[in-house]
Each structure stands twice: as C-alpha cells, then as structure tokens.
Amino acid sequence: MSNSTIANTQKFANAPTTIVSAKPVVLSAPDRGEDLQVRVSAPATGGDLPVIVFSHGVGWSMDGYAPLADFWAARGFVVVQPTHLDSRTLGLPADDPRTPRIWRFRVEDLKRVLDELDQLEASVPGLKGRLDRHRIAVAGHSWGAQTASTLLGARVLDSDGVPGEDLSDPRVKAGVLFAVPGRGDDLTPFAAEHLPFMKPSFDHMAAPALIVAGDHDQSALSTRGPDWFTDPYFLSPGSKSLLTLFGAEHSLGGIPGYEVAETTDESPERVALIQQLTWAYLRSALYPGDTSWQAASSALEEDSQPLGKLQSK
Template identity: 30%
Template sequence: MRLLRACLILSALILPVAAQAAILPITLCDAVWLDAARSREVPVRIRMPAGRGKVPLIVFSHGLGGSLEAGTMWAHAWATQGFAVINLQHAGSDSALFGKPDFKSALNSTQLAARARDVQFALNEVGRKPFEGRCELRRIDPTRIGMAGHSFGAQTTLAVVGQSFPTPFEPPLADPRIRAAVGFSPSPPLTGSPEAAFANIRIPFLSVTGTQDAIPNVIAVTALQRQSPYRLMPPGDKFLLVMEGGTHAMFAGQSFSAGSSDREPTPHIRDTVIAITTAFWRAVFNDDKPALRWLQSPEGARAGLPPQDKFESK
C-alpha cells in the first residue's frame, strides 16, 4: 500500500496530465541466468507491466553489499507506470560480503568490470529469451533501454554509459544499447581525472543525491562530490536532484530490517524521487514532451519542491 501511495505523487507534484499513466499491475519473475562464457551466475528479478505492447526496459544495479532487494521502491513504481525493470545481483560485490573483513576491498576495478559484463550479458539474454517464467521478455523494446543503479551500482551505470578510464578496458564496458540512465549516489571515478571520466557521456542522465549522502567508513567521497558527475558531463538532457537531509542509504530504495527505519527514504524523498525519475523515463523513452518541459522549466519540477531541495538541468 505504501508503494501504491508513492506512485500517486506523480500528480501531487503537478506532473503534467500528459505525463501521467494509469497504475498497472505487474508480473514479478525471479531467475538465475548462467553466463557460460564466464562460468558466472547472475540472479535477476524481473518486473513486467501488464499489457501486450512493447515496453521500455530499465536495468538496476545494486550498491556494494546489495542484493535483488535494492531499488525495490524505484523498480516497483517504474513498473506500475509501464516500464519493464530487471534488477541484477552481482556476485563478488553483493550481500555475501557482509561480515567479511575485506568488505571494502571489493570496491575495485575488477568488480566494476564484472558488474558491467553482467549488464551486457543480461541485455543479451533479454534479446535471446522470449519468456522468463510468466514474464514475456519479447515485449521489451530493444531501442528503449535505460540503466540505473545506487552507489557502486551508480558507478556501474556510469561505466556502461560511456565513462572513460585511465587504462581502457578490453573489450569496452560501455554498451551503446543503453540510451538513458539514472545514477543514485554517483561519485567521482575510482582512479584518474574526473573531468576526463565524464566528458563523453552524451546520453540523457539524471543524478540523484542528498546533502548527507556520504559513507566515510567505506569510501572517502563527500556529499558534495556526488554532484561532480553531473557538473562534469557535457550539457544536453542532464539533470541533478539534491534532496535536503538525504543520506546514502535512503537512495538504495529498499526496506531494511526492523530498527533500521532511519535508513529508508522519508516520504518526501521517496515520493519526489519516484515523480522525477518517472518523468525522466517518460520524457526519454515515451517522447513525452510535457514531462520534458516539466523537468526543464522553472515552473515545473523545481516549483513543486521546497526551497531546501535543489533540481537543476542543463
């Protein structure tokens, strides 16, 4: 019920009527796909919206120590608005790390490359499989593919949409099938020049972060530095949402264990993130011009936010 209410704020934040859609039932399918070439299992959770027509696809990548539960709030909301969503779980940087003394050491370029290969493999499987359980994958439109991720998943997202690296990966991590992306708690590159890293990201990109979005015990990135990918990307359909009081865990978009409610997004943060990310996907993939104007104009998304929050575009 809480997620259903969250979807309804698409109108509460004065999203244009043309950018709204009925809340659709969804089909959820869990599976483990085997990448035989890498002898690697990739758990997936698929959400397919009701209907028979073609739909865009959004792939979601969790943060360090995450699982298929990461991004549940965002994935459910997007699916009810007509987008197929596939959550990935990345072996080597997932929840199996918890309790291990080398937890932070998994935040490295080897794991980043493995995650990017998981994304590429999953897109290959989507193109190959007509069904996964009750989920009809052949409904996915291969010309409308988006990528999203939180924390290390945001780094994964940046890697697959064109981030440059001091030592290029072979084969490259970028996947031209991805046409737009959302990064939750993005950060500067692990190595090399931030200016060079993001200079070639030319697809539409939305960065989502908060004024308290830092985890110094894991990585030395300040909340302000999480705005740098947006600042350093070339202009053209680039957006930045900064939520007052938003912590790192809040942008994971999931429910945590009892006693950890302070890690979940506040209703305002949850609802605003859902409204703005959904408008972004609709503008990019559904050619929804009112949604794009709402995102770009001072009278649009900015007007619906309290003064402490910040929303920019370029």
C-alpha cells in the first residue's frame, strides 16, 4: 500500500507546534445532574484560533481520540472534548432516569461548551483572548458523530416519522462526522427497541460537512452493510464530501487511540491520512479561499494505490 498520499498531503498542513492541554475543566450543569468535564487542547502560541468541539463515541470520555485531538491542536485548532453522561468513567446505571434522554444531554453538552467559551478560555493558562469565535466546527465519532450532526441540522424522527426539534446551531460553520449512523429504517429489531433516538433525518443537515466511512464497517445495529454509514452524505442537502476508507472498520484504523480494545483494524497509515485530510477540510471550510482541501483531495486522487476515495457534491 502506497504512502504517497500521506507524504503529498503533509506539505499542506502547518508544521506541528507545541500544544498545551488542560483537564478537567468543569462547567456547572445543574440541570444535567452532573457537572460537565471537558479537556481543552490548544497550540501554545498564536491567536485567532479556530475551535473544534469533539463528541466521543459511546462509553468514551475526554481522554480518548488523541490521534485526532493532538494532531489538530498541534496545527492551529483549539480542540474541546466534553465527557458525556454515557462515559464509562461516570458509571451511570442503565436504569438511571436520565438514560432515555442521554442523546439529548449529549447535544446539550456541545451547546454548553459553545455557551461557556469564555470560561474555557480562562481555564487554560495562556489561552485567554486567543479564540476565534467566528470559526467553530463540530466533529464526532459513531454516536458522537450523530450528536455532532444535530448541530449541523440533522433531526431525530419521532415514532410517527415526524422530524423533531431543530437543534442546529448557527455558531457552527462546518463538521466532520466519523462513522456516523445512517437511517433509522435500517436498524436491527434490538436497536429499534432500545435506541429509539437512532432515527435521524438528514433532510435539513445543510451545513458543510465531511463524512468519513469505512468500507468494512459492519454495524451490529444495522440490517445493512457498510454503506449505511454513507447515508448522511447521500441524504443531506448542501455542500458535502464523503471519504470512504478501504479496509476500514468502525475505528477507522485507530482514531480512538492505538492499541485499544475498540481498534480492530489498526492502521497508522490510515489514521495519518485521516489526520491530514480532516485538517485540510476544516481549514478550507472555515477560511474561504483556503486551498488546503483542494490540494489534499488532488493528492489522494493522484495516488496509484490510494487508501480511500473521495466524493463531493
């Protein structure tokens, strides 16, 4: 397998710089039943820094996804990672009265982060006054990708198939959705019964987004194959791109972290490609006129042995 795409795209990313990281930064959340803990990672220097709010997959926490968070932060982004109520670090019992609404608490966690950027800025030594509040993106993996998608305009369908409340956020300008679940019509009977919120409508998800899917990602929650994870691209309006990774399963090569139980398809080369392409996409999405995405896309298309393929609309 060729690594030429990685080598070619590396020249389009900023050279890595020293980062600082603070955790836990605690945001008061009395209506949540538990204060919200987040991790903030940022370049040690520089100003007017764009922001990425990242939503973790089921069971994870602010401590995961270092391959993404560290890479983005070292190249100019402030990355904020909240710990959602479903995190294994919190040990919420299945019969907790909040459980049926955890999906909604997740969305509120991301919005709370945006509401409290002043506090987050002040909590990290040397960060105050360096955030660019006009350039904000969301990202997430798996359930976290579904969470992030709601801020981009996706809605949850009720039992009658009617789209629920619009939870999109105008402060969010773009997103990256990793292994985001597809249509609720294709859930297994178990998932349909126990995870009723997994019935998204992408009809109103108009904000720009990059969807990243693995062509070997077979979900136990879906009656379909890996193409289930491409629904958000094909069923949403507006400017979208789809990166399909060859041979990738649900961890997409190891974005939650190398050598962890969830990484069944470890591939540092694939993760390196994801790092480069997502950085380039977010740069171009947040900075009109930036050509990083165009250059990185061309490098992938020109590779004789690519790690994946791109589609855009």
